[in-house]
Amino acid sequence: MDVFLNKKRIALPKFLIGIVFLLILVAGLNLFAQNLRNIFYSSSSPLQQKFWRAGESASGFIASFLNAGKISAENFKLREENQALLAKVSNLQEQQQLTEAIRGMILSDPERNFDLLAVEAIGFDTYQNSLLINKGALDGVSENMAVINAEKVLFGKVSEVYKNFSKIVLISDKNSVVDVKILNEDPMAPPVYGVIKGDGKLGLFLDLIPFNCEINENDTLVTSALEGIFPKGLLVGRITACFKDDQKPFQQAKVQPFFDAKTANKLFVILDYKKE
């Protein structure tokens, strides 16, 4: 009985000391949070880059190995698809004219010639859908700058900046909202605007599309620049499924993002974008 009471008597101060220690530790860590993160990223980036590349090679090798058995079946399927595609060529030629017109419009836009900073992704945070890049405040990066790739596909925006590193919140983050415009095949149709939200697992969905607007599968989404962070015309994704529910005030759609975070080796930060 005495032993039990003694144990309890020792346990309480030990517990209190533990809590005080924990609180002091947490307070101290938060005081030096910026420096700690910068030191950690600086010291571990060479190793992290090696792991990133090793992962790329390993996943590529495994993917090709896993797909080896499917090649003959895929070949047969592709031949069938090829015939079907030939029939669609004439339709596509007409659409190509429209695409060329859109491309011409995009390229002629003086806003396109941004001052870009080439960066490399070296890490990924699952919970916040964010990428770590190897450039920071010393390179001119600041918060809310848009991040794209060479094909002008939108990845996200800079969320945190350290001396030599920055974090990009991808547009697939749960808290991300991007205003987009839906590119319609019919040039005479009124423009349709909506917002793209992230699902937190590298996926996207389209929301806030009025009921009277028509959206279709395979429609392309580009940024509309309404939120003032991203320049207009950056590629976002393609609609894969539309959902119309009378109970809801707006239409929604599932979107296949154009960005692929796994191949985010070469990215660009737009340094000089300002909303008109």
Add this chain to the structure above:
Amino acid sequence: MSWVKYLAILASFYIISLLQTSFFFQFAFLGIIPNLLFIFFFLFVFFEEYENFDQGFFSALIAGFFLDLLSNAYFGVSIILLVFLGVLIKKILLGLRETDERHPLEYFLPMFTVCFIAYALSLNVVLKLLGLSDVFIGFDWKSVAELFLNLLIAFAFFNLFKKFYRREKPQLRLF
């Protein structure tokens, strides 16, 4: 030689954190990446002697530190959550009926599942309370897939740990 053990735990968590954010990201399936830091924290707590919490406490501190370091959240969110979970795991393990096996799988799987869900949900709630997240998302099918993936990996490492701990601390067998 306990400092060697703690140094090894620290080094393991450091390497795991780098692997989690770079190497394993390339194997993301449906956007899901295993939370190795959480898995190893749980294993270190589970395989420690039930009456002790030194190794578990240290693991919670280090795993929580790296989870906070790699996220945008304030330092302390994951540290405190993991320390709390570690204490809870110990309390539950002490309260459970003793079995012939030292670390039974039938305790490991349900406890890991409950702790993983508890950690994910409480992290969501804390981030929302701190204003670091605008959205509260419960369990959807991707979360269930994430749980299964983590459970599968935890199970694989459970078997490795079991072999290691059996060799480390041989049990007295009467029959």
